Structures are given as structure tokens and as C-alpha cells.
Amino acid sequence: MSLMYVQSVVIVRAPVVADRYGSERRDWAAATRSTVDGVNVQPAAPPAQSTEYTQDRQTTATGWRLYTPRGMDLDLLETDRVEYDGMTLEVDGKVGRWPRPGGGVHHVEAELVEID
Template identity: 85%
Template sequence: MSGMYAQTVVIVRAPLVADRYGSEQRDWDAATRTEVSGVNVQPASAPAQSTEYITDRQTTATGYRLYTPRGMDLDLQETDRVEYAGMTLEVDGKVGRWPRPGGGVHHVEAELMEVD
């Protein structure tokens, strides 16, 4: 495998549970963790794309992109989180599964967002 796809991430998936009012929410304390090797994670652009939000406190949101190599599908959903390099990243939008001519998945791309 190419050195470009040498990173490992952990996909964190939390079940939906009902709160005391009957609304569903993610239970991150009961989340499952799945380690996936052979992917590429990099800043969303060079330099890294960041946005500062100033309300009651200053926060910075930094974007990353996750890519899989050709032929690798990934069990990643828009409601998951990804742990990488000591960060917890949220999946930002739909996960892109690029089709392979003749059927199947050519590769996967996902936008990730770290919020401090």
C-alpha cells in the first residue's frame, strides 16, 4: 500500500437512546470504536481551513478530509465521529462514496471537523 494511505483512525459510533422526555439523542458513553488502517487524513486545504466563532466564548473549527485508497469502502456514517492524532473529529455532511465503473465503490471521501 502506498505511503499516502498509512494512517489509522478510529470510527466512533454512538447508539440513539431516548431521554426522559422521549427525544432521541446519541449516547457517546456507550459508543463502539472501530479501528481502520490504510486511510489518509489531511487538512481540508493548505493551509488548514479554520473558522473562528465568537459568541460567549471563542471557538475554532478546523476542517480535515479523510480519503480511502482505490477499492476501499468504509463503514462511516454522517452521525459518526472519527478519532485521529489525539483529536475527536465530527463527520461534516454526507460521506462521499465515489462509484467504480462497472459497480462498487472506487474510494470514499469524508469532510471532518474539529471544534475546539
């Protein structure tokens, strides 16, 4: 394995529950956690970058990218969260599974965002 893929993340997956009004929401208090070793997480390259929102309150959204090594698929959904280096990151959009010629997954890429 390359020295580039030495980080670990925790995938956080919350079940969908109905609230008292019948609306569905994610129950993050009852979420399951799965540790995944051998991935690479790094700050997102331009044009993805930190964005500051100041309309209602001061908020900064910082982009990150998660990569798996060649041949590694990842059980990650766009509704999951990822814990990494003391941060809780949300998956931003669909998870990219790059196909391998002849079938299977070559590698996985996911855009993550930290809302601070």
C-alpha cells in the first residue's frame, strides 16, 4: 500500500426515524460507526475551498476530499457523515466510484464539507 493511504476515518450512518409529526429525519444519536483504515483525506483543491456565510450567523464551510487506494470500495453514502481528525464532515453530493476496466471499482472519491 502506498504511503499516501495511511489515514483512518469513521463512517457515521444514522437511521431514518419518524418524529412525532410523522416527518422523517435522521437520528444521529442512534447512528452506527464503522472505522475504515487506509484512506487519504486532504483539503479540497480549488475551485472547492472555504466559504463564509454571514447572513444569519458567522459560518464557514471548508471542503475536504476522501480517496481510497486502487481496488478499494467503500461503504459510504451521500447521507452519511465522516469523522476525521476531530472533525465531523458531511458527504457533499454523490460518492464517486470509479470503474475498473473489466469490472469492479478502481477507487472511490468523496467530497466532504466541514460546517463550522
